[in-house]
Amino acid sequence: MSGDFDKERGGGGRGGRSGDKDKKDEKGGGRRTFFRRRRVCKFCVEKIDYIGYKDVKLLAPFIPERGKIQPRRISGVCATHQRALQTAIKRARALALIPYTTD
């Protein structure tokens, strides 16, 4: 994981991510450029405290078709919850509730 990336984002606040490759528009303070999406942590917003491994419905949105765990740079989950999510997904995999891989 790149620590630099996280630092960069922390300064930018909660506004949309200004793409790394895209040229930055100085007028908008670098925030307005290529507004993609408001990325907020689902677990913070919905105040889900316990991410259980038994709850497949809760975990499913974070597992794309391939079966990999979605990185938080895509899903917008905060670090704390991504960690909890990670263990939950790995436990669910061990119990064959979620596939390790799909091809």
Added chain:
Amino acid sequence: MSQVRQYELIYIVPPDTTEEVLADVHQQIAVVAERFGATIEKTENWGRRRLAYEISRHREGVYVLELINGPGAMTAELDRRLRVLDAVMRHLIVRVDEELGVAERSLTRRKAAMGARRVRRGLPPEPTEAERHRRDTEREDDMDGGMESGFRGREDR
């Protein structure tokens, strides 16, 4: 010194397992638990479920969940026993008291904070029915938006 902790034990048996075998497995767990002075708080049979992948050529399995209050030394013994049992395809023991405790504490903390905020604004500490309804509908709208954009994000990667 052994502390009582809460563990969740889940095991999967083949779908063609008879009731007797299932009861026997449960009995064996109960015996081990008893030896360590543990109590089984609840047993939950999820029934037949589709497995996400094949385990020893089975596509389905019967899931059983046991909530056990007992010392940590018990888990090692349970683990060893379950690994030997042929009837059990797979099992997992997870300590849950800590995580659930954290979740509960943050819930109460949040409730207290919300109550304090509301009192400062001159409102009753608990939201009224009407307010709750309004907030729920608002959140639904919000979630729709979030989901849509999440999907888009996946594509333009």
